[in-house]
Amino acid sequence: MSESDVLIIGSGAAGLTCALKLAQMGIRSTVVSKTQLQSGATLWAQGGISAVLDHDDSLDAHVRDTLIAGAGLCDDQAVKFTVERGPGVVRWLKELGVAFTLDSGAANNAEGLHLTREGGHSHRRIVHAADATGRAVETTLAGVALAHPLISVRERQVSLDLILDEARERVVGAYLYDRNSKRVEAVQAKCVLLATGGANQVYLYSSNPYGASGDGIAMAWRAGCRVANMEFMQFHPTILYHQGSRSFLISEALRGEGAVLRLPTTARCPRTRTTPRSRTTRTPSGREPHRARGGVLRRAARGS
Numbered sequence: 001m002s003e004s005d006v007l008i009i010g011s012g013a014a015g016l017t018c019a020l021k022l023a024q025m026g027i028r029s030t031v032v033s034k035t036q037l038q039s040g041a042t043l044w045a046q047g048g049i050s051a052v053l054d055h056d057d058s059l060d061a062h063v064r065d066t067l068i069a070g071a072g073l074c075d076d077q078a079v080k081f082t083v084e085r086g087p088g089v090v091r092w093l094k095e096l097g098v099a100f101t102l103d104s105g106a107a108n109n110a111e112g113l114h115l116t117r118e119g120g121h122s123h124r125r126i127v128h129a130a131d132a133t134g135r136a137v138e139t140t141l142a143g144v145a146l147a148h149p150l151i152s153v154r155e156r157q158v159s160l161d162l163i164l165d166e167a168r169e170r171v172v173g174a175y176l177y178d179r180n181s182k183r184v185e186a187v188q189a190k191c192v193l194l195a196t197g198g199a200n201q202v203y204l205y206s207s208n209p210y211g212a213s214g215d216g217i218a219m220a221w222r223a224g225c226r227v228a229n230m231e232f233m234q235f236h237p238t239i240l241y242h243q244g245s246r247s248f249l250i251s252e253a254l255r256g257e258g259a260v261l262r263l264p265t266t267a268r269c270p271r272t273r274t275t276p277r278s279r280t281t282r283t284p285s286g287r288e289p290h291r292a293r294g295g296v297l298r299r300a301a302r303g304s
């Protein structure tokens with residue numbers, strides 16, 4: 001059995017950020033990815049990161065917009081916590097080397113960043129790297145992590161399950177299946193962090209990568225954790241649907257900048273460019289069509 005201080009399962013933005021933050025504190029970690037290091041939904045994220053950087057914007061406005069978009073389902077404290085840390089995280093990413101798009105004429109933010117606007121936001125606050133923000137973030141984080149002496153990387157290793165102690169009270173490691181050697185290895189760790197992304201592949205149509213199969217949620221469940229809020233799945237109302245090829249996202253920024261959604265009848269969808277995604281994807285009658293497997297994306301795609 002091999003050993004690691006902190007075993008981080010998942011090498012998207014969450015896993016790599018955790019590894020880098022731990023390294024700053026002098027803590028050694030091992031990051032595992034079931035494919036290559038640069039992987040996950042992070043690599044596919046297009047639009048950008050919302051943060052209050054514009055002098056005319058405010059944290060209160062961002063919190064308010066988020067709570068409205070959340071239709072009463074958000075945890076107020078979690079929203080406040082996240083919004084308050086947004087500007088600092090963007091600066092941290094910029095310092096690491098993420099090549100965000102700049103705006104030489106931007107007098108409104110000290111960072112000189114180009115800010116765009118997306119549905120649900122009352123201000124321009126989306127920081128982006130052209131239309132491939134996730135790729136810029138993921139490749140930068142991966143590059144810094146690979147060069148760090150306190151971070152080890154295990155690519156093409158699939159975590160199958162967590163290892164519990166005899167009392168089944170503590171997680172003490174994980175079983176990793178090596179896709180090259182086709183062998184399973186038990187890796188011991190003082191601490192295991194699950195950062196395996198979402199479970200959107202339960203839907204027939206999804207903008208998420210194939211690896212978003214809820215592995216970490218299932219492992220946590222089998223280890224005895226409570227699982228909650230599974231109804232909150234990321235989806236996009238502007239996905240391209242084609243019978244013969246993989247569905248992919250058409251940037252939501254288009255809608256934010258004024259692109260028009262049309263219904264299958266070609267009538268204009270009665271949603272404005274600032275309508276949040278959840279409301280945009282509801283049918284004009286107000287019903288949510290996503291009860292059926294994949295319905296929301298297919299319908300939205302047919303209507304876009």
Ligand SMILES: Cc1cc2nc3c(=O)[nH]c(=O)nc-3n(C[C@H](O)[C@H](O)[C@H](O)COP(=O)(O)OP(=O)(O)OC[C@H]3O[C@@H](n4cnc5c(N)ncnc54)[C@H](O)[C@@H]3O)c2cc1C
Binds near residue numbers: 011034038049134215
């Ligand atoms: C098309 C698209 C566009 C998006 N646009 C935006 C946007 O504009 N702005 C925004 O804020 N968010 C956007 N998102 C959402 C954002 O990308 C995700 O919320 C975020 O990247 C999630 O990061 P993560 O690290 O939690 O998971 P992921 O990036 O999905 O990483 C999961 C990692 O876990 C690994 N993994 C999974 N299972 C196992 C296993 N069993 N064993 C080992 N490793 C495993 C994977 O290999 C991967 O490395 C978008 C998502 C998509 C798909």
